[in-house]
Amino acid sequence: MDDTILKVENLNVVFNTKYGCAKAVNQANFSLKKGQKLGLVGESGSGKSVISKSIIRLLASPPAQISGKILLEGQNLLELSEKKMEVYRGNKISMIFQEPMVCLNPLFTIGNQMMEVLIKHEKITKKEAKSRSIEMLRTVEIPSPETRMKQYPFELSGGMRQRIMIAMSLLCHPEVLIADEPTTALDVTIQAQIIDLLNNLNRDFGTSIIMITHDLGVIAEMVDTVAVMYCGNIVEKAPVADIFDTPKHPYTEGLLNSIPSMEDSGKDLEAIEGSVPSLYDLPKGCPFRNRCKYVRKVCEYHIPPTVDLGGRSVSCFQYTDQWEVKE
Amino acid sequence: MGMAKYLGKRFIQSIIAVFGITIIVFIVLNIAGDPVKLMLPDTASYQEIEEMRQKMGYNDPLIVQYLRFLGNALRGDFGTSYKYNEPALQIVLERIPATVTLAVSSMMIALVIGIPAGMISAVKRNSITDTVIRSLALLGQCVPAFWLGIMMMLLFAVKLKWLPTSGFDTWSSLLMPSLTLGVFTAATITRMLRSSMIEILGKEYIDVAKAKGLGRYVIIIKHAFKNALSSVMTVIGLQFSSLLGGAVITETVFAWPGIGRLLVQSIENSDFMVVEIIVIFMAFAIVIINFIVDILYCLINPRIKLQ
16 A cells, blocks of 8 residues: 555636636646655745645635545545535644734634644543643743643744644644645744754654745755646646756746855846736646747647656656657 | 723723713803793893892802812702702603613614624625625614604504503513614624624634634634624624613604603703703713723733733
């Protein structure tokens, strides 16, 4: 038996709005092994948050129309009733969010908000829930956890609240933790601490992590595998070292070139030409073709297929037979 | 002890407000003129009017008159009603139970209808249920009390003979006036709660609560409603104090012996002492209710409690 925990197959998410039809996620495929850390990278609007919210089923539907399969230990989450889904959320699969300052309910104590997770998912007394919450706060390196339990969110800093969110999401030892840009709203030193913490928890509990970010630095420090997203498509998927050493997709290449480096100081920063097209008005063919420096005729008419390159995959005509055809 | 300090401050502010109100009431009534002419027959000579004025103290400096008024008021003496020739305070006190009963029962009706309606409307936003509730709420705010009162009277009292048209003795006579008043307040609460709930349901911590696997009702009632309530509470307080101020039209339609009707009658009769007490009572009611709202607000919101 393989140790795949989560498998996303042909996931499509379409938003039908009054402005038109936006394809936020297009035929996404990826899988996550036990203990694996997967990074979803892409710019704003590339669909990475939509994927994460589809997995834990937080997207309001309608307007979102979700199709495909999201298999958690073989169970398709998209088929579950809302009531059954509750059993999975916070228990087998949990999520931490971007803005720790607004993620905790201002009217309840930290203890109250942590204990309710355990009380919902496990047959447990209040006293046990309390001691386990305190234990988990200690695990995420929060000083004097007993005092924190009685405090309200407004009494704590952003970094502290993100630690509490992490503690809360790990209370029931979930199989998968989705981290939706958990360090974006924090300053750099706290960012590093949170990444260390997530790495440690991944090692100690064996929790698989889906790390969503636009920060390639975070990716380099954290994940094993990277999926690069552009306009709702996963354009490249590879082990983290390969992505940085030998990017295959022109978009990935562009992204890496636009990271400022020490050696290049004094030179102009490279950027990808053009801007992201609107999801309501995607170009026909490859969504990246308007900005791609290698673009050929074939890119204009067909969506590039996903090519398996052995341990990694990429969606680009460069790696297909069609590229050979001379124009 | 942030809460005690905060409430102490609010309490002192309330006392100052009450004093301010007595001064304003006193000055306004003085501008309106003294009632000496009303107390004497039309044929009274200038000499007689002047003597009466002197005797009643209306020729003293305003500040002396105010302090005398205040001193008497503190001893529970608000003077005599010119119309009924009885202690004015007693006349008002006799009417207060009717007004309080009506205010409390209308508020109960308003809360029982308004809170669930507002919540359902917000949770099922843009559904048919929501549209129906919103239309009814709009209607409830627009329908004038005199029309609603009379229509209910025609239907339930005259046609169906289920309820008495007026009276003050049984719960059945309380029902129609309470509904007339309650419908408006219920509509106001519904609309406020709906918009407040919608705002809260869009907050990140609601997504977090969902991601934690909490049930729908826990999310709506524990996480959303408690937050929404703190902003709706102010409106509930304001509505309740205005109900306590008496409802002139409803009281008139149902011949309800409350202070609203007494106030209008006393203004018509220039029965200043009675007017004075009612205005002070209304002001008191508003100040006290605001103070209670502050206490509740403190209890709900830990931020005030602790800072």
